[in-house]
Amino acid sequence: MTSSSKLLSGFAAVAVVTLGACAALPFPHKTQAPADASLAAPTPTKLSGYLSATDIDGKALLGPPPSPDSLRGRADREAYEQTRSLQGSPRWAQAIKDNDIWQGGALERYSCALGVRLGERETPAVWKLLHRTELDVRTVGTPAKNFYNRTRPMIGDDRPICVPREDWMRTNASYPSGHAMVGWSWALILTEIQPKAADGLMSAGKAVGDSRAICGVHYPSDIEAGRTLAAAMVARLHADASFQADLAAAKAELAKAPRAEGLSCPTQ
Template sequence: MIQGLRPAAFAAAALSLAACAMLPQRAPAPADASLAAPLNPIPTKLTGYLATADFDGAALLGPPPAEGSLRGQADRAYFNETRALAGTPRWNHAIRDNDIWGGGALKGYACAAGKDIGEKTTPTLYRLLHRIELDVRTVGTPPKNHYNRARPLIGNDLPVCVPREDWMKTNASYPSGHTMVGWAWGLILTELAPARTDGLMAAAKEVGESRAVCGVHYQSDIEAGRMLASAMVARLHGDPEFQRDLTTARRELAKAPAMSCPA
């Protein structure tokens, strides 16, 4: 629960957590290169584990809440309410989470794991996490394009935690890609370090919540991102290459230098 918000806002936002209706088919959609921009990716020659044909994210999720529905109104109310967090410590945390690599997100997982996670200390794990980010683009872009939901900041000048840029007008809101990355990382790292489940999944939850605090996603976008990421991770476990990397990453993480962070 985000501190500083009225209980009524949480009651309204809770309406957006209901399961979305399923669609039997989705129209083919071209790859959306602009998805790379908001994820602030690091340069890579890597590819993900999955192909577009492996997963029908649009059919799994179903459509986002209609704007005039109770859930749609709850989404908008939550966006409006969280604008009051501008300038607070939680707002600054959301700014750090926006850059999942260079900001606070990856460090948050390392702190929660109590291990120094990085390109040099845990190279296979670091590469695995990077490939998961690429899978998020593969799996998350088709439903973004299919439903084409405008982001909550479009059509108003209310504060958001990152600069307003033109790509925000065309890069759709549903599901949240950042949330997918954060939730998938949390699930995988919890599997590698089960004794650290509480902290790792708290870090994963914060990455998603930061998107609502920031004002770049609706709450239902975040819930959809978590759902799709969970299904994606389950699907990854059927991939032999992912399984091999996961085994190596488990050994790496166990031997990685300890890391402690201030509370």
């Protein structure tokens, strides 16, 4: 296990113990996905997501983030402070790549797990499925983000983060993590398409979320909330006929896709 994984796993364990102690338009258009400056989009498109904002109540499902003075809130803060020491490490460099969901290292992780180069040109059916799902992340995740309005960990703190500091970071809330939602939902969907690659795909989905804590732009509990909401979203997507049709097309496409050579696969 890498040092960064040990750090994040350790804070997750603290959270679990703490909680236990406390408890002794070409496609059917349903809604326009809201803008989310934290998620870099692929090439502009007329695609829309599958879901509307009322299909899942993320606010009720997640509940509020931990308060800063709670044991879990303090563990979140300690995770942020300690992971600043990873600046300049290979894991830090990979977190920078993972920041760009589409053009950076995130999509590349799933290509490596599948052994197939994923892309708009190479696998258009899979690309459409993943793109529409990413738009659903914006639709489903934004109401909870806006409602709880949790400040990101680096605001008011000048320690290094792995991406440039920008004004939107002051207003784009931290909880739940949109990147973690994308990473986990893509991992779940691609695992359904290619079950034999489950270990690699789910590891990729986890790593994309973990990169946000490494970067210093999310707390671990933001990432956990993103994965929880992503799992609910993917479950709900299976009731949508358009999603089912796109899923079937993606399965057929990947079944015939040639193995890729020369992939630059992350090691972190």
